Amino acid sequence: MASSTPSSRLSFRRRFTKAFRGFREKGADRLFLGLVGGAGISVLLLALALVGVLYYTATPSIRAFGLRFLLGSTWNPAAGVYGVLPFVFGTLITGGVALLLAVPLALGASIFLTTQAPLWMRRPVGTAIELLAAVPSVIYGFWGIFVLEPFMRYSVEPQLRIYLGWTGLFDGTPIGTDVLTASVILAVMVVPTITAVSRDTLSAVPAAQKEAALSIGATEWEVTRHATIPYARAGIVGGIILGLGRAIGETMAVTMTIGNHDAIPTSLFSQGQTIASLIANELLSNTGPLQYSAILEAGLVLLGISLSVNAIARLLVWKVLRISRGIVE
Amino acid sequence: MSGSGSGMSGSGTTTGQGSNPPIIQRKPKSMLPLIAGVVVVIIVVLGLGIGGYSAGWFKTASTSTTGSAGCTLPAQTSIVGTGSTLVAPLMDVWESFYWTGTVVNYNALGSSAGITAITGKTVDFGASDAPLNPAQRGAAAGVLEMPESAGGVVPIYNLPSTVYGTGQTHLNFNGTVLAAIFDRSITNWNSTALQALNPTAHLPNIGITPVHRSDGSGTTFIFTSFLSLDNQTWNQTWGKGTGWPTNISGEVGQAHNAGVAAYVVENADTIGYVDLNYALTSGTPVGVGAVQNPKGAYIVANVTDTASALTDSNVHLPAGNGDWYNVSLLNAPGAGDYPITSLTYLLFYQNLSKAYSSYTLANAENLVDFLHWVVTTGQSYSKPLFYVPLPTSITLADDVTINSVTFDGAVIPVCVPT
Numbered sequence: 001m002a003s004s005t006p007s008s009r010l011s012f013r014r015r016f017t018k019a020f021r022g023f024r025e026k027g028a029d030r031l032f033l034g035l036v037g038g039a040g041i042s043v044l045l046l047a048l049a050l051v052g053v054l055y056y057t058a059t060p061s062i063r064a065f066g067l068r069f070l071l072g073s074t075w076n077p078a079a080g081v082y083g084v085l086p087f088v089f090g091t092l093i094t095g096g097v098a099l100l101l102a103v104p105l106a107l108g109a110s111i112f113l114t115t116q117a118p119l120w121m122r123r124p125v126g127t128a129i130e131l132l133a134a135v136p137s138v139i140y141g142f143w144g145i146f147v148l149e150p151f152m153r154y155s156v157e158p159q160l161r162i163y164l165g166w167t168g169l170f171d172g173t174p175i176g177t178d179v180l181t182a183s184v185i186l187a188v189m190v191v192p193t194i195t196a197v198s199r200d201t202l203s204a205v206p207a208a209q210k211e212a213a214l215s216i217g218a219t220e221w222e223v224t225r226h227a228t229i230p231y232a233r234a235g236i237v238g239g240i241i242l243g244l245g246r247a248i249g250e251t252m253a254v255t256m257t258i259g260n261h262d263a264i265p266t267s268l269f270s271q272g273q274t275i276a277s278l279i280a281n282e283l284l285s286n287t288g289p290l291q292y293s294a295i296l297e298a299g300l301v302l303l304g305i306s307l308s309v310n311a312i313a314r315l316l317v318w319k320v321l322r323i324s325r326g327i328v329e
Numbered sequence: 330m331s332g333s334g335s336g337m338s339g340s341g342t343t344t345g346q347g348s349n350p351p352i353i354q355r356k357p358k359s360m361l362p363l364i365a366g367v368v369v370v371i372i373v374v375l376g377l378g379i380g381g382y383s384a385g386w387f388k389t390a391s392t393s394t395t396g397s398a399g400c401t402l403p404a405q406t407s408i409v410g411t412g413s414t415l416v417a418p419l420m421d422v423w424e425s426f427y428w429t430g431t432v433v434n435y436n437a438l439g440s441s442a443g444i445t446a447i448t449g450k451t452v453d454f455g456a457s458d459a460p461l462n463p464a465q466r467g468a469a470a471g472v473l474e475m476p477e478s479a480g481g482v483v484p485i486y487n488l489p490s491t492v493y494g495t496g497q498t499h500l501n502f503n504g505t506v507l508a509a510i511f512d513r514s515i516t517n518w519n520s521t522a523l524q525a526l527n528p529t530a531h532l533p534n535i536g537i538t539p540v541h542r543s544d545g546s547g548t549t550f551i552f553t554s555f556l557s558l559d560n561q562t563w564n565q566t567w568g569k570g571t572g573w574p575t576n577i578s579g580e581v582g583q584a585h586n587a588g589v590a591a592y593v594v595e596n597a598d599t600i601g602y603v604d605l606n607y608a609l610t611s612g613t614p615v616g617v618g619a620v621q622n623p624k625g626a627y628i629v630a631n632v633t634d635t636a637s638a639l640t641d642s643n644v645h646l647p648a649g650n651g652d653w654y655n656v657s658l659l660n661a662p663g664a665g666d667y668p669i670t671s672l673t674y675l676l677f678y679q680n681l682s683k684a685y686s687s688y689t690l691a692n693a694e695n696l697v698d699f700l701h702w703v704v705t706t707g708q709s710y711s712k713p714l715f716y717v718p719l720p721t722s723i724t725l726a727d728d729v730t731i732n733s734v735t736f737d738g739a740v741i742p743v744c745v746p747t
Contacts, residue, residue, distance in 0.1 A: 076576070150595070260581070260584075263576065281543045
């Protein structure tokens with residue numbers, strides 16, 4: 001098994017054999033390794049193929065516009081001018097506001113379910129919340145048009161204008177179909193995801209942590225705040241990132257409630273457009289030259305945003321949270 | 330210790346501790362037979378299903394093989410089309426009533442999608458309210474355009490019936506005011522210009538929310554063409570096209586005719602533009618606006634005045650493979666004509682064997698038979714759905730276009746079921 005001298009390099013076959021235990025055995029184990037290894041590699045290849053095809057089809061637009069595409073704020077197919085900035089803003093704003101609304105709600109729900117709720121309640125309520133995640137987004141879109149929009153238009157948005165209008169975030173006539181309503185729908189869609197992951201993470205905190213806190217005289221709230229949540233921080237952030245990923249990729253519900261206006265939203269009451277809803281509306285449109293590859297390039301930008309957000313979150317979890325956990329290790 | 334053969338076998342005798350009897354574990358049952366069984370069942374079921382389908386076990390259509398003249402009927406195939414939502418309600422009825430066994434499947438995704446699909450040859454026919462411009466005709470070389478119906482595009486609005494003056498049942502609009510509303514020069518319902526057209530109406534002092542199409546749309550093409558004709562500012566700033574102008578804020582975009590109609594129904598103080606069918610089937614509180622025609626009369630769209638617009642326009646029809654971009658029924662000259670009427674077109678290839686490598690003669694025969702049916706029997710379904718039945722002059726020209734379709738260089742034989 002090992003090489004004869006420490007400094008000589010192992011042959012490829014030797015190293016392969018060392019790495020994959022299944023290869024050492026003959027027959028069925030090798031077959032098993034082959035099959036599951038093949039499956040694993042296929043998934044990777046599929047993902048690469050996806051990105052590859054996107055890039056290939058977007059090449060005409062990339063070559064024609066270069067950096068102007070990423071920084072331009074005009075999207076005008078009829079004139080052949082394409083800039084993706086309005087949609088990047090739309091995506092980030094709706095995702096951000098959705099998280100702002102969803103995270104406190106989801107965290108509260110998961111903390112309630114893991115600490116305060118009586119045992120008989122935990123399973124049914126938890127399941128009910130997870131079922132919300134299974135509702136198709138078109139249904140959310142219909143609910144948005146028929147229920148949420150009138151509610152926002154007549155009950156919520158005028159009040160927001162009155163009490164929070166000084167912030168400048170609520171300019172413009174509220175008509176119910178705007179960035180804010182889309183964000184609210186996204187928040188509703190994202191809450192089950194975050195709740196489910198946080199619930200799992202919080203219930204995996206070992207009892208020893210809580211007992212240790214209790215033994216030095218902490219109240220329930222202090223146990224949760226100082227012992228449970230810090231331990232589960234990494235998982236919770238992971239859940240939030242999953243939720244954000246769902247929010248920025250959401251198409252149908254957003255396109256029905258955001259107003260489909262291809263410009264940078266100047267207030268929460270503006271109509272806007274996210275990259276996902278842009279693709280849903282205009283992919284088959286062909287109303288201008290290079291439109292198809294421009295839209296696919298926007299898709300690439302969305303992929304880039306989603307990967308960056310993921311990477312930043314993981315860096316955050318790794319660098320910041322690990323270090324500051326301290327004795328809560 | 331090396332594993333042996335297939336399956337998981339765990340040997341489990343612990344070394345005895347003193348006088349304790351050895352603990353014998355039962356050999357865990359191997360999972361392999363179970364998995365193998367499930368896989369076999371799945372394969373058998375799929376195989377039966379797919380094989381059966383190919384062998385025609387699931388076909389429910391007619392099984393006769395000879396036609397009225399003793400000719401051989403083509404095998405039943407399926408026909409797929411994509412495009413205009415304007416004509417979608419009529420297409421739905423055609424799908425149901427064209428029953429020769431060949432199934433027609435129409436996806437209403439918007440005229441632009443129809444043009445893209447037929448250019449990419451992913452469908453048997455495309456449907457578009459916007460005729461192909463020269464660039465699109467170049468991209469889809471060999472495509473024929475043929476009007477299969479005509480419809481009116483109407484402004485619909487959501488206002489309570491209290492806005493009407495005595496005896497009024499609809500609001501009056503003209504091209505200039507519509508253009509001003511949709512480019513946001515006019516922002517309130519009780520603006521001077523609109524009040525001038527409706528002197529007895531009690532228009533509220535509320536903002537107008539215009540609703541447009543967010544996808545590439547033939548209905549938008551028709552509407553913006555009309556606005557360009559009547560309003561010089563609109564003509565110079567935005568012109569006509571299948572895409573709505575992108576730099577007008579304060580408006581809402583929705584996808585498809587159905588989306589615009591639903592949005593106007595659900596939201597007060599909105600105004601949108603849809604095909605006549607959607608306007609008349611959406612119910613209250615949607616109001617259908619009257620539009621002023623070149624003779625000065627305010628016309629509410631219905632089958633009669635859109636039909637008279639078609640005949641009075643007296644358009645010269647190009648050949649199927651000609652340029653239809655300038656064919657227009659807008660602002661027809663008659664006194665009672667509805668000004669925003671338009672033909673809607675089917676797009677299909679002239680040389681079917683060259684366009685579709687997988688086409689058989691049966692595919693071609695069925696497509697041609699469907700097209701013939703559409704311009705003959707199909708026209709009788711138009712009126713109840715508020716579409717204009719095509720006059721003989723147009724159906725004759727359409728027949729010429731359909732007869733020019735070839736497969737393998739030869740005209741396609743027609744065989745009608747008995």
